[in-house]
Amino acid sequence: MRFTLEIGDKEKSHLAFFRNALTGSMETKVDGKRVAKQSLFSPSTHFSFRTRRRYEFLVGQTEPHKVVLEKERPQLFGGFRPQTYRVFVDGQLVHEQTGY
Numbered sequence: 001m002r003f004t005l006e007i008g009d010k011e012k013s014h015l016a017f018f019r020n021a022l023t024g025s026m027e028t029k030v031d032g033k034r035v036a037k038q039s040l041f042s043p044s045t046h047f048s049f050r051t052r053r054r055y056e057f058l059v060g061q062t063e064p065h066k067v068v069l070e071k072e073r074p075q076l077f078g079g080f081r082p083q084t085y086r087v088f089v090d091g092q093l094v095h096e097q098t099g100y
Helices: none
Strands: 002-007 013-019 026-030 033-038 052-059 065-072 083-089 092-099
Touching: 002 083, 002 092, 013 065, 013 083, 026 052, 026 065, 033 052
Parallel strands: none
Antiparallel strands: 002 013, 013 026, 026 033, 052 065, 065 083, 083 092
């Protein structure tokens, strides 16, 4: 799963998301800087009872925005089935995508 978004009106910030379906590792970058990561070597990447994870961060200097990245997986065999990703900017849903 991979997607990119542009956030902001006057000050543009570029959000890039990547998740490897094979290993479960995940990385989110804003303007080239890592803001969220799920490591291949972390046990919580592969074994977790939670079906939803939220990552919150701020983007922009002169025009700050609160961004929430939400990842939701199915209850059973979640790593082997499509997952849903949602991006909220200042509380508004701006992107939703389902896939591996």
